[in-house]
Amino acid sequence: MDAEKVHEAVADGWDEDLMSSLSGLVAIPALSAAYDAGWERDGHLRAAADHVRDWITSRGLPGAQCEIVQLDGRAPLLVAEIPATDGGAAGGTVLLYGHLDKQPPLGDWSDGLDPWRPVLRGDRLYGRGSVDDGYSGYAAVSALAAVRAAGGDHARAIVLLETGEESGSPDLPAYLEHLSGRLGEVSLVVCLDGGGGDYERLWLTTSLRGVVQATLTVRVLETAAHSGIASGIVPSSFRVMRRLLDRVEDSETGEVTIPEMNVPIPPDRRAEAEALAALEPGVSARRFPLVGGMRPVSDDDVELILNNTWRPTLSVIGAAGLPDPAVAGAVLRASTSLRLSFRTPPTVDAGAARDALVRILTTDVPYGAQAEVHDFMLLDGWQAPASAPWLTSALDEIGDQVFDAPCRGFGLGGGIPFMEMLSRRYPGAQFVVTGALGADSNMHVPDEWLNIPFAKQVTEAVAHILDAHARH
Template structure:
């Protein structure tokens, strides 16, 4: 493959074709089903699928079949099936993945920006779904086009763009089962829903954390009571909830006390964390807008990386039963509800962890208070298989010819991509390239989400290198 020609094709496609269409995609409020129960009647997910279907069809990739797949009562999925270049050997299917659903808009966007108001400024495309993960379908298609335009080769490529990832991909297992015969033997998985610690190199995600989430409700009264009359007689629901949280987490250190949520950190992943810290010093600390004099939990960046990838954590991400401060009266509240979100190490047993969590919260509750566990959810993590020599060489070539010699690095991602665990179980012999244009400061899921356009172009070129190498694997 002519590297210069591939890079030129990708740059042209991004500037002339992708950015205008991606800008229009950002304006579609395609909320994931978990955030829009009326998604079917709202039609925004369908609009997002149609937008990408029309764009990809318009590319005119020879032999490509573009289809919207719909299973009853499930979110739609866009499937693009591209045959291998003439003469390429059968090395199995390269499955390229992205998603078209989006996180909620949330408030607090900077002046002049908004979730559905695309703004291109200083090489950044702002708007919800720009980086997570609207660009992925464009990048995957452009990589295939670039391989062909540069005289390279690729095996059969199948692009899947789902519309439920931000809701935990509940419909994806059914689609994978439905499409199993059509997918064939998947030997390479490319996922563009990840990223790394800087924009100077290609980052390969080698692990993803699992998750467990529950709503915990502690109820002590059938109705609120005057706090002056009831306090000291009726126990506080908040105090009981705090006691239960102490069973789960050391409030001083943040260490999770449930041993079932811990695993032994593999030596190779610990070594990767050390290499990542050396390659991008300060990246993990500086990625987050710490308030005033707030410090990270430790100054040791290797430990921070391991905390964020191979150790369990707890975040209280929601609460109910509390009035706004200005509305608060002298009332002993009848209940407290907290949404507990745990991130689990990649190889932890998420189902067992959930069972232990529920038992820990409901046994021997102080004062006999009523404890309700609702909205229980869990999902597996993922730990990548060892890289095949051909893939290692392809990543080296991409580093040399696309990233100006900056060596590729690996990272354990603190978030979850349920699709990876599903595919790892389905295709245990496949190689995985989990990468993307996201940086820790790309603001995925929060205000001011933005895509680093130059980095997205280079990630696209790296995928072209991998597809070309896969055809010779």
């Protein structure tokens, strides 16, 4: 395959109508179902799938078939099938994955920016879903087209774009079962929902943490009471909540103390963290906008990386029962609810962790208060298999030809539900989890943006991986 022609084909593809179509996708408020109870009525998820399907169809890839699959009551799934080139027919199936659903706007965006209005500033495309990860389907199809334009080969390819990833991919098991005969024997999975620490190299995700989310509600009264009359007699629901949280987290260190959420850290992952810390000392703390005088939880870069990738953590991400301070009355409230989000190590069993959490928080509750743990969202983590020799060789070439810097592996603190599902279904497949996300891309928060030159390089790298996979 002609590397220069790959570069030219990718650049031309991005600079022509790809950017226009991607901008149109950003403008669709395709909130994931977890954030839009009326998603089916509103039709935005279907509109996003229709939009990208039309673009893929317009590419004219020989023999390509593109359709939207939607099972009853489930968010739609966009599936594009591209036949193998003559030289790639024996390579099984390569599955290229991304998602079209989006997080909510989540706060005020900067002046001139809006979650549903694409804004191009220099090399940045701003808007919700631009980098997480609306670009993924465009990059996958463009990589396949570039392979063909440069005289390379690729195996039979399935581009699968779901619309429920931000909700934990609850519909994917049903779709995988529904499509199992069509998918065939998957030998390579390319996920474009990842990224890395900078825009200088291709980053490969070697592990993903799992998730255990739940709402903890503590009730102390049938109805609220005047705080001057009830306090000292009835314990505050918030104080009971604090004592329960102390059972699962050391508030001094942040250590999650639930045994079922802790695992030994593999030596190779610790070595990976040490290499990453040496690459750019202090970067783990610098990439976040800490307030003045604030410091991270440790001064040791390696420990920060391991905290973020192989140790469990607790974040309180929501609350109910607490009025705004400006209108808070002298009331001892009847209940307090907190949304707890545990990030768990890649090899933790989320179901076992959930059961332990419920047992710990609902047994012998202080003062006999009512404690309920409900509204669960569970996600098992994932660890990548060792790279096959052909993939290692391809990554070395990509480091030389595309980025002029070696590829790097690292653990990601977040999760991608599809990876764990696929690794169980296709245990012999190779996994490439990468993408255009950067630490400052603002995914899930205001001012999300896509680094366009880097996205082009990622597309180019995927083209090289597809060709290497077909040839090995």
